[in-house]
Amino acid sequence: MGREKGLLLLKIAAGIVRVDVGSWDEVIVMAAPAEVVVLAAKRQEDTRQKLxxxxxxxxxxxxxxxxxxxxxxxx
Structure with missing residues (x-):
């Protein structure tokens, strides 16, 4: 798992999933296999979907x- 400004980066088998976390600015590093549950909404921006x-x-x-x-x- 990693982080870019305003994003949570989750590495899964299919690739990297980017999740918009707003103003959350904590840095948390977890060793694999860590369980992470994200309650999110899907939003369409132009031709891309955003979580x-x-x-x-x-x-x-x-x-x-x-x-x-x-x-x-x-x-």
């Missing part, structure tokens, strides 16, 4: 990225 995270659960806890209306939570 927008609301909540991320991982072995060490969870992070809420957006409120129920999809507004990023300030950190």
């Amino acid at each position: 927008v995270a609301r909540e991320i659960r991982y072995d060490g806890g969870f992070v809420v990225c957006r409120d129920v209306n999809g507004v990023p939570i300030a950190r």
Whole structure:
């Protein structure tokens, strides 16, 4: 798992999945195989689909990225 500004990068068998995490700025490094559950909505931007995270659960806890209306939570 890696990170770019505003994105969570998840490495899976099919490739890299980019998830928009809004203003979440924590850096968490997990050793494989780590279990990560992302509650996200799919959004269409031009010709690409984008995953927008609301909540991320991982072995060490969870992070809420957006409120129920999809507004990023300030950190």
